[in-house]
Amino acid sequence: MSTDEKKKSPWLPPRWFIRAAWWFHRRLYAAGGARFLRRPRAGRAGMLRLTTVGRRTGQERSVIVSYVPDGSGYATLAMNGWADPAPAWWLNLQAHPEARVETVEGGVREVRAREAVGPERDRLWELLAAVDDGWGELDDFAARRSHPTPVVVLEPTGPE
Template identity: 50%
Template sequence: MSDSPQTKAPWLPPRWVIRTAWAVHRGLYRITGGRFALQRAKPQHWGTMRVTVTGRRSGRERPVILAYIEDGANLSTLAMNGWGEGDPAWWLNLQANSDAHVVWPGGERLVRARAAEGAEHERLWQLWRDTNKDLDAFAANRTTPTAVVILEPRAG
């Protein structure tokens, strides 16, 4: 029995390819001073931002490049760990200390992170679904729920 186009799981590269791609992306950010690696989100397409969080054990700054969409004054991202199992380290760090610094094509800002819940989660998940038709299939590959993370501007 063959999979129909609607039930066939989308292809994902091996985990090492995903990790290498993000490492290269971070390297390009450093080498170009951020000119190359950050992209502004557009309607129906996510952008990329650099988020610096505080390590929950080390207390050190931990930068990460993440996809985002804009939602009014907030930025939204997915805690997806490259579609691998478990929560990504940056999300675990934000759960321990929700304050972070974001650099994105719209500028820089201090933010406070929280997980979307209920109707807000569903609304944002739909916005993310609009950027990637395979989002639900990718998420179905994980037993860990994929948090929709909201980065709200904060004073300071």
């Protein structure tokens, strides 16, 4: 790897730090509820609580994910701190696509998850890349993975 390539590679904290930060954030959000969620605004993604059904346990599991609004739904990335394995919530959604989201502006909504493909994926990738959510250069981070990062669409299934 040349010096120029090393400069272009985005910096990530050590894996243990990322996992510790997730642990802390899960407890913070569990204790604080929706008040720690945020609305999307120009140049910044929103944060929502996604509740899935565990693919093995059948128990509800909640996680906080960044998102951008897309019509009446939401788009997010199925990433695991840019590590190669898929996040558990995405594996859960692949097994049981019905889920629940909680946002600051919309309360709790039932959604159905699916992976965006083709032109829709490209369009949503550009929307996600346009927000500054600590992702930096999205394409550079995504290049660290051995497979494409899924773009997940969460579509409301009922009335707002």
